[in-house]
Amino acid sequence: MGQPGQRSDREIGAMSELPEKLESLLATMQSITDQNERVQMLLDFADRFREVPGRVAERPFPEQNRVAFCESEAYVWAEEQPGGTAKFHFAVENPSGVSAKALAYILDRTLSGAPFEQVMRVSPDIVSTIFRQNISMGKGMGLMAMVRTVQQLASQIMRRKG
Amino acid sequence: MSEVLDREVLDKGYAVPGALVSTQWVADHLKDTNVRIIESNEDPLLYPSGHIPGSVHVDWTNDLNHPVKRDYITRESFENLMSRIGVTAETTVVFYGDKNNWWATYAFWVFQLFDHTRAKVMDGGRLKWQKEGRPLVREVPQYQQTRYHAPERQDAKNRAFRDDVMEQIRKEGRLVDVRSREEYTGERLHMEGYPNEGALRGGHIPGAANVPWSRAANPENGTFRPASELRDIYLKEQGLNAHDPVISYCRIGERSSHTWFVLKYLLGFDDVRNYDGSWTEWGNLVNVPIEK
Structure with a gap:
């Protein structure tokens, strides 16, 4: 099994016009070379993760919100907000899904409130930048699927709005 | 295998009961200097998020796989790993992890390629430990480095190509x-x-x-x-x-x-x-x- 590769500075630069908060976070993650520091930051993100509120969804969560190929049993919702943006909500049903919780927190913090056009420009490869080589291909693809699901929901709202 | 057997495991009638220990056995041996508890998971954030007190982390990607080719670590890398986690030839290692111990048995298997037979798996892994409400901590223990001499990796007995x-x-x-x-x-x-x-x-x-x-x-x-x-x-x-x-x-x-x-x-x-x-x-x- 391989691992998602680390993004180069050139590739990061190519992701211009990303949501500002995401760009800032990726730059921070890119600058961290100490593995323990990176792990602590990701753990902190996972600790801050808050599950989808009951007013948006309750168990059993609908299959249509489930992230395909994510063995952490992640779910995503998009709550439309004024100004062509959305608040993204997540649930992670697998108690061992610590990386999924960290990513859910990151996606909520950086993509909620961002213009849909910018959300659509986010490459799922940000998973490699965030988690580096320390994640298996299977898990990496599950996490990338979380990013794609956020984009699918954003795209659905965009189409609905015409 | 350690001579200390576990009644909970013995009752299950296994052929080599010394290869498995119960969560209670592990709880009773947390301060046993001859025992090293090792966690191995798929998600590398799981161990730092909370682990059995005194346990060390062995990551299947970074610690057990060859850094370049599709193979396992060399004798020298295995010796370095064992030294880092404070294990000697006399230490009994006990593996546990997530996913019903997939990665624990995988790590156990790699250890057998280097003939470290003082090895056990904790029955039920993380799931059972957590379900029993046993403690998990974030403090990463530091053990004195050891000098560990491993034989060359012997694939033939346990590994098929x-x-x-x-x-x-x-x-x-x-x-x-x-x-x-x-x-x-x-x-x-x-x-x-x-x-x-x-x-x-x-x-x-x-x-x-x-x-x-x-x-x-x-x-x-x-x-x-x-x-x-x-x-x-x-x-x-x-x-x-x-x-x-x-x-x-x-x-x-x-x-x-x-x-x-x-x-x-x-x-x-x-x-x-x-x-x-x-x-x-x-x-x-x-x-x-x-x-x-």
């Missing part, structure tokens, strides 16, 4: 495909919930029996089923014989290390090897036989 599998087919020997039914039939290239990646062809190795690894585990707490139930599955139902050579495989060798452990230690099979090339190798090889 593709040529060994071809020979097993030729001899009409027993192969156990531990993947899901959908993977075995070629309907999927990966287990449910995972992306279809890693192989160009679907199906199974000709003649392989399909016994998903999960049949050996209790889903409610991740423990291994008692020997009587395992015998019903592998011997009566599948007709395996404990004296015949058996090769287990899955997709990359982690699920099949779980079954390898079951056959070798819990049922006492004489000759079991884990084919870690598994379907990501076989399903990509040119001109090898495949059944659907």
Whole structure:
């Protein structure tokens, strides 16, 4: 099994016009070379993760919100907000899904409130930048699927709005 | 194996009861300097998020795999690993982890390639430990480095390569495909919930029996089923014989290390090897036989 590769500075630069908060976070993650520091930051993100509120969804969560190929049993919702943006909500049903919780927190913090056009420009490869080589291909693809699901929901709202 | 046996495990009737310990045994040995508890998971953030007090982390990617080619670490790297986690030849290592101990048995298996036989698996892994409300901590212990001398890696006894599998087919020997039914039939290239990646062809190795690894585990707490139930599955139902050579495989060798452990230690099979090339190798090889 391989691992998602680390993004180069050139590739990061190519992701211009990303949501500002995401760009800032990726730059921070890119600058961290100490593995323990990176792990602590990701753990902190996972600790801050808050599950989808009951007013948006309750168990059993609908299959249509489930992230395909994510063995952490992640779910995503998009709550439309004024100004062509959305608040993204997540649930992670697998108690061992610590990386999924960290990513859910990151996606909520950086993509909620961002213009849909910018959300659509986010490459799922940000998973490699965030988690580096320390994640298996299977898990990496599950996490990338979380990013794609956020984009699918954003795209659905965009189409609905015409 | 340690001479100290565990009543909870003994009652389950396994062939090599010393290979398994209960969560209570681990709780009783947390301060035992001759015991090192080792956690191995798929998600590298799981150990830092909370682990058994005093346990160390062995990461399957960074600690056990060769950094460049598809293989396991060298003798020198294994010695460095053992030194870093404070293990000597006399230390009993006890593995546990997530996913019903997939990665724990995988790490256990790699340790056997270097003949560290003072090794055990904690029955039920993280799931059972957590369900029992036992403590998890974030403090990472520091152990004094040791000088560990390992032998050269000996693959032959516990590891099968593709040529060994071809020979097993030729001899009409027993192969156990531990993947899901959908993977075995070629309907999927990966287990449910995972992306279809890693192989160009679907199906199974000709003649392989399909016994998903999960049949050996209790889903409610991740423990291994008692020997009587395992015998019903592998011997009566599948007709395996404990004296015949058996090769287990899955997709990359982690699920099949779980079954390898079951056959070798819990049922006492004489000759079991884990084919870690598994379907990501076989399903990509040119001109090898495949059944659907």
